[in-house]
Every structure is written in structure tokens, then in C-alpha cells.
Amino acid sequence: MAGSAAPGGEGWSSRWAFVLAAVGAAVGLGNIWRFPTLAGENGGGAFVLVYIACIILIGLPMVLSEILIGRHGRSDAFHSVVKVAEDSNVSRNWGIFGGIGILSAFLILTFYSVVAGWVLYYVGVMGSDFLGALFSGNPFAGALASENPETIPSRMTDLFGNIPLLLGMHTLFMVLTIWIVARGVTDGIEKAATYLMPTFFVLLVLITLYGAFTGEFAKALAFLFTPDFSKLTPSVMNDALGQALFSMSVASAALITYGGYVSKETRLAPTAGMIAFADTGVALLAGLMIFPIVFAVGLDAAAGPTLVFQSLPIAFHTMPAGSLVGLLFFVLIFFAALTSSISLLEGVVAWAMRRFEWGRAMTAWLFGGFVFLIGVACALSLNVWSDIRLLGFWPLFEEKNIFDTIDDFVSKILLPTTAFLTAVFIGWRADKKLVEAETGLDGALFAIYRFLIAWLAPVGVLLIFVFAVFPNLVGQG
Numbered sequence: 050m051a052g053s054a055a056p057g058g059e060g061w062s063s064r065w066a067f068v069l070a071a072v073g074a075a076v077g078l079g080n081i082w083r084f085p086t087l088a089g090e091n092g093g094g095a096f097v098l099v100y101i102a103c104i105i106l107i108g109l110p111m112v113l114s115e116i117l118i119g120r121h122g123r124s125d126a127f128h129s130v131v132k133v134a135e136d137s138n139v140s141r142n143w144g145i146f147g148g149i150g151i152l153s154a155f156l157i158l159t160f161y162s163v164v165a166g167w168v169l170y171y172v173g174v175m176g177s178d179f180l181g182a183l184f185s186g187n188p189f190a191g192a193l194a195s196e197n198p199e200t201i202p203s204r205m206t207d208l209f210g211n212i213p214l215l216l217g218m219h220t221l222f223m224v225l226t227i228w229i230v231a232r233g234v235t236d237g238i239e240k241a242a243t244y245l246m247p248t249f250f251v252l253l254v255l256i257t258l259y260g261a262f263t264g265e266f267a268k269a270l271a272f273l274f275t276p277d278f279s280k281l282t283p284s285v286m287n288d289a290l291g292q293a294l295f296s297m298s299v300a301s302a303a304l305i306t307y308g309g310y311v312s313k314e315t316r317l318a319p320t321a322g323m324i325a326f327a328d329t330g331v332a333l334l335a336g337l338m339i340f341p342i343v344f345a346v347g348l349d350a351a352a353g354p355t356l357v358f359q360s361l362p363i364a365f366h367t368m369p370a371g372s373l374v375g376l377l378f379f380v381l382i383f384f385a386a387l388t389s390s391i392s393l394l395e396g397v398v399a400w401a402m403r404r405f406e407w408g409r410a411m412t413a414w415l416f417g418g419f420v421f422l423i424g425v426a427c428a429l430s431l432n433v434w435s436d437i438r439l440l441g442f443w444p445l446f447e448e449k450n451i452f453d454t455i456d457d458f459v460s461k462i463l464l465p466t467t468a469f470l471t472a473v474f475i476g477w478r479a480d481k482k483l484v485e486a487e488t489g490l491d492g493a494l495f496a497i498y499r500f501l502i503a504w505l506a507p508v509g510v511l512l513i514f515v516f517a518v519f520p521n522l523v524g525q526g
């Protein structure tokens with residue numbers, strides 16, 4: 050199939066290339082790292098339930114809405130919204146939510162790259178471990194065979210204590226991301242996504258099966274899927290909403306931008322369904338992969354962002370051929386992170402190229418450079434800058450370091466705000482005929498979509514947002 054007309058003449062070479070790239074954008078550290086972290090911190094089942102509800106009722110219609118905005122506008126997140134607004138005869142100011150999305154993408158990438166750096170570190174650890182095993186004639190050894198399972202988790206503390214390593218890994222990851230984005234859409238993104246996403250999925254299933262047989266699988270199932278409603282606070286709901294949006298890559302420019310490269314013939318609704326299904330499937334599998342190990346070795350489920358990186362290597366330690374499997378798996382997580390980071394930077398670069406009329410390469414290096422610098426501050430906040438409180442005056446962020454402040458500010462404030470405005474715009478302000486034609490839905494399906502995007506999504510987001518962010522306002526403080 051020929052590439053579609055798109056900004057700069059760029060376009061996906063086929064529908065599958067687009068689906069894979071969009072799934073590549075959605076599936077990433079959000080699924081493998083952030084979902085288990087938040088599920089653990091928020092006590093499991095109740096969080097997971099709200100997360101799944103948010104995916105289906107808010108995330109899915111949002112994905113469809115964003116791709117359709119992009120395809121209609123054929124531009125970056127800001128200018129595409131403006132185009133839909135113009136064609137609907139409403140104010141161009143709606144473009145603002147496209148702009149907030151671009152800002153979110155920019156901010157997400159700052160800490161995303163730091164975490165991707167942790168992944169790279171483990172690629173190095175597992176790589177040298179595997180080489181060692183290979184040269185000693187034992188390629189199917191468990192990972193880190195000479196180490197004791199109790200000390201393996203402390204590798205994360207070692208990494209956080211080593212500033213050059215922490216910054217070096219972040220730098221490496223950012224340079225790669227920028228380099229691929231600088232080369233352009235079809236070249237870089239498509240190739241990476243086409244081969245690696247399916248391999249990633251297969252390995253994830255295999256490791257989960259291994260954990261199911263050897264770890265505390267029943268306990269993990271109960272933890273993730275038995276909701277304890279006493280744990281359902283507004284803050285847990287806000288985390289679940291933020292995670293649903295983050296994980297599906299909505300409200301942060303990526304999907305609008307990618308939608309701009311989709312051909313007119315592509316049917317958007319099944320595509321949106323596939324993205325939601327793959328993304329949620331991978332997150333739940335990741336939960337089922339991590340928690341049996343966590344419970345089996347007695348780690349604290351609420352340990353926070355390091356949990357995944359502490360528990361996985363222990364599984365590879367005991368697993369047959371764990372050294373090889375561990376290496377492969379971290380390499381694949383790295384690629385999953387890369388397809389997401391590319392989409393984050395692409396969302397920013399597509400806008401800046403148009404806004405400033407600069408070339409792709411220069412724009413990518415410049416904005417990627419800004420992201421990199423803020424990322425350095427995020428990385429240092431795990432070490433020497435751990436006491437800095439960027440938004441210390443705000444009770445919600447009182448105890449948060451730079452890394453957590455940026456993460457929480459985006460997922461608790463910016464993403465819900467953009468989701469709310471997108472839903473109101475598509476549900477109430479955009480031309481109904483235009484929206485209907487772009488979705489390709491009719492009859493009952495279109496009515497359901499309309500109901501979700503016009504009513505359920507905005508009301509749901511607003512309620513969660515108000516209760517969690519302004520507890521005093523509603524007498525919860």
C-alpha cells in the first residue's frame with residue numbers, strides 16, 4: 050500500500066505499520082514498570098479495577114478521538130486540533146489542549162528516559178553475565194549465578210549511588226531517541242516496531258508462565274484481581290486514571306501526531322480497539338509476571354519504582370537459561386521503551402517543526418536536548434538532589450523529589466486536564482458529521498462512542514480530578 054499524504058510527505062507504509070507503531074507507542078515502561086509499581090503502591094485489586102474501567106470507558110474513546118483529530122488535521126497535536134476546530138466553526142483556542150498534550154509529552158520524556166536508563170543498565174549487567182556464562186561453557190546458566198538472591202535487589206541502590214552510570218545511561222537513551230526521530234518517521238519508527246513488538250510479547254508470556262509455575266501465582270492473582278473497596282480513595286482513583294491515560298499514550302500528543310500519518314482508508318475504530326487491547330493485555334501480564342516473584346521472595350509490593358527492577362532479576366536467577374532469557378528480556382523492554390520515547394519526542398518535534406519552520410534534525414536535537422537536561426535533574430533527584438522539592442508548597446507534591454514531582458504533575462494534573470478538554474471538544478464542540486465520518490462508526494456503535502466521549506469521559510475525569518486534587522474543596526481534607 051502506498052504511504053498516505055501527511056505533513057512533509059511522510060506516511061506509514063501500510064495499515065499494519067501504523068497499528069504496530071501505535072501499539073509500540075502505547076506499550077512501554079508504562080506497562081512493564083509503571084503499572085506494577087502503582088498497582089503495588091495502591092494495594093492491588095481496587096486500583097486495577099478502576100484502571101480497567103478507565104481504559105474501557107475513557108481511554109478507548111480517547112484513543113479513537115485523538116487518531117481522528119490527527120487524521121483530519123494532518124498535522125501536529127496543536128495544529129490538528131485547530132484544523133478540526135476551524136472546520137467545525139468553533140474557536141481556534143481549542144488548540145490549547147493540543148498544546149498541553151505536547152507539554153506533557155515533553156515532560157514525560159524527561160523521567161521516562163531516566164527509567165529507560167535503568168533498563169539499559171540491566172542490559173549491561175545481564176549481557177556481561179551471559180557472556181561470562183557462555184565463556185565458562187555454561188550458556189544455559191541462571192542469571193547472576195554466583196550471587197545470592199538476597200543481594201540481587203541491592204543492584205538498584207548501587208545504580209542510584211553511581212551518578213556517572215545513572216547519567217551515562219540516561220544520555221545514551223536520549224541520544225538514541227533523538228537520533229531516530231531526527232531520521233524521520235517511516236525510516237526509524239516503523240522498522241523498530243515491526244520486528245520487536247511481537248517478539249517482546251512472546252517473551253513476556255513465557256516469563257509469566259515460568260512465574261506462574263514457580264512463584265506465588267495464586268497470591269498474585271488474588272492481589273491484582275480481588276478488589277478491597279476500602280482502599281478506593283480519590284487519590285488511588287486519580288492514580289488509576291492517570292495510569293490508564295499514560296499507558297495508552299493519550300492526552301500527550303503522540304496519537305494525534307501519529308494519526309496525522311494515517312491514510313484515509315484506514316478504519317480507525319478497530320485500530321483503537323487493538324491498541325487498547327494490546328496495551329491492557331501487556332500491563333496485566335506484566336503484573337502477573339512481577340507479583341508472583343515479589344511474593345515468593347518476600348519483597349514489599351509497595352516498594353515503589355524500583356520494585357520491577359529488583360524482582361525480575363531474581364526470577365532470572367532461578368530460571369533455567371535465566372542468564373540468556375534475562376538478557377533478551379531487558380533488551381526487549383529497552384526496545385519497547387524506545388518505541389514509546391520516539392513517539393513522545395515525535396509529538397514535540399512535529400509541532401516545533403511547523404511552529405518554527407525548522408528542519409527535522411535540528412528540531413529533534415534541540416528539543417531532545419532540553420528534555421535531556423531536565424532528565425539530568427530527574428536522575429540527580431535519585432541521588433544528591435533528593436531533597437529538592439519543586440512544588441513543595443503544594444500539599445499534593447510536598448514530599449516529592451524532582452522525578453516524582455514531574456511524573457505526578459503530568460499524570461495527576463496535565464493528562465486528566467487534556468483528557469477532559471478533548472472529550473468536551475469532540476463530544477460537544479466538534480462538528481458531529483465530521484467526527485462521525487472520521488470514526489467510520491454508525492448506528493449503535495457511534496451512539497455508544499458519543500455517549501462515552503460526551504458524557505462519561507468528561508464527567509468521570511472531572512469527578513476523579515476534583516476529589517483527588519482539591520480534597521479540601523469537597524470536604525475531604
Ligand code: PFF
Nearest residue numbers: 075077078079296298301303
Ligand atoms: N504509553 C507509554 C508507556 O506506557 O510506556 C508512554 C507514553 C508514550 C506516554 C507516548 C505518552 C505518550 F504520548
